[in-house]
Amino acid sequence: MAVHVLMRRVLSRSRSSTSSVLARRGNRAPHRPRDLRAVVAGVRGEVRFNARLRDLTSFRIGGPADALVIPADVEALARLVRQAWKARCPIFVMGGTNVLVRDGGIRGVVVSLAKLKAITDEGRGVVYAEGGVGMPTLIQYAIRHSLAGLEWAAGIPGTVGGCLVMNAGTRLGEMKSAVKAVRLIDPRGGIRDCPASRLTFKYRRTKLPRGIVVGVWLQLTPSPRARVSRVVKDYLRYRKDTQPLTLHNAGCVFRNPPDKSAGQLIEEVGMKGARVGDAQVSEKHANFVVNLGDASAADVMTLIKKVMRAVERRTGEKLQLELKIVGQP
Ligand SMILES: Cc1cc2nc3c(=O)[nH]c(=O)nc-3n(C[C@H](O)[C@H](O)[C@H](O)COP(=O)(O)OP(=O)(O)OC[C@H]3O[C@@H](n4cnc5c(N)ncnc54)[C@H](O)[C@@H]3O)c2cc1C
Numbered sequence: 021m022a023v024h025v026l027m028r029r030v031l032s033r034s035r036s037s038t039s040s041v042l043a044r045r046g047n048r049a050p051h052r053p054r055d056l057r058a059v060v061a062g063v064r065g066e067v068r069f070n071a072r073l074r075d076l077t078s079f080r081i082g083g084p085a086d087a088l089v090i091p092a093d094v095e096a097l098a099r100l101v102r103q104a105w106k107a108r109c110p111i112f113v114m115g116g117t118n119v120l121v122r123d124g125g126i127r128g129v130v131v132s133l134a135k136l137k138a139i140t141d142e143g144r145g146v147v148y149a150e151g152g153v154g155m156p157t158l159i160q161y162a163i164r165h166s167l168a169g170l171e172w173a174a175g176i177p178g179t180v181g182g183c184l185v186m187n188a189g190t191r192l193g194e195m196k197s198a199v200k201a202v203r204l205i206d207p208r209g210g211i212r213d214c215p216a217s218r219l220t221f222k223y224r225r226t227k228l229p230r231g232i233v234v235g236v237w238l239q240l241t242p243s244p245r246a247r248v249s250r251v252v253k254d255y256l257r258y259r260k261d262t263q264p265l266t267l268h269n270a271g272c273v274f275r276n277p278p279d280k281s282a283g284q285l286i287e288e289v290g291m292k293g294a295r296v297g298d299a300q301v302s303e304k305h306a307n308f309v310v311n312l313g314d315a316s317a318a319d320v321m322t323l324i325k326k327v328m329r330a331v332e333r334r335t336g337e338k339l340q341l342e343l344k345i346v347g348q349p
Pocket of ligand 1: 187
């Protein structure tokens with residue numbers, strides 16, 4: 021198959037993420053820096069222009085954002101969204117652990133929720149976590165408060181918001197089992213709450229109203245602390261033994277086809293260890309691509325194409341991306 025056709029397929033399979041999280045008809049990144057300054061004007065928090073994104077990603081790969089905003093709180097984020105809506109400026113939200121940012125970077129505004137980190141105990145096992153709370157931090161909170169229900173997520177490095185959107189999961193469970201409700205900022209900057217009954221959880225994605233997830237209510241269950249802690253420790257050990265956690269990566273690259281393992285298929289066709297530049301199919305777990313040091317997004321994409329081509333040719337299986345590929349070449 022021609023290279024450009026396969027590349028189109030790779031990109032179309034991550035379509036949901038190549039567009040911005042908040043899109044408006046006719047959305048386009050402002051051409052002049054002055055316009056971009058108007059979008060971020062008065063937004064409390066950190067604002068960086070022409071900001072390196074690679075440091076924000078677990079892959080350590082990717083070009084710059086026109087502007088990176090780390091809002092101080094939910095109100096500051098709502099203001100940013102309102103201003104971006106008026107200016108038709110695209111916004112992309114990123115925790116950074118399941119994305120490949122392309123080498124040309126991301127036009128418009130990239131938002132990190134790194135300052136939305138509050139966790140509140142609402143009683144009766146209900147915990148409210150802001151969208152930027154890291155899953156590992158939330159799991160430690162659950163252990164300290166003797167709450168079960170998140171052990172399945174031990175070792176997932178994403179934010180609570182990202183895990184909700186991706187319906188993150190493992191063989192022990194997935195996000196959907198714990199979610200009670202979510203708080204979103206809609207594309208016009210309004211804040212709204214949405215019960216879990218209005219969300220549709222699928223394999224590694226959640227259908228929810230358009231917007232930025234700024235908080236999630238989770239229903240957990242009281243349980244002896246030692247028991248919760250032991251399950252988490254055991255699962256972390258299992259992941260350390262089976263996944264390439266000492267090298268930069270973005271988790272599983274491909275979704276598992278029904279009743280099959282993408283990693284096993286890749287191994288079967290002899291692509292384990294395959295390499296393009298500094299991007300390599302992990303020798304420890306074939307569904308991970310690792311950055312051996314200085315991989316570019318182009319290297320990773322060429323490697324992904326090779327893997328897809330080999331698997332399709334030898335097994336007939338068309339692998340689907342779990343990884344989100346975003347930005348410009
Ligand atoms: C070592 C390693 C192990 C991993 N193991 C697993 C695993 O076992 N299971 C699993 O499911 N995943 C795993 N992952 C992948 C990743 O951690 C999850 O997919 C996680 O849910 C992504 O969260 P994030 O905050 O990094 O979001 P990102 O990867 O940055 O974003 C993912 C998508 O969600 C959108 N998004 C992010 N935050 C928000 C928000 N607040 N509001 C609206 N949209 C948002 C983004 O725009 C993007 O489209 C692993 C990753 C690594 C690096």
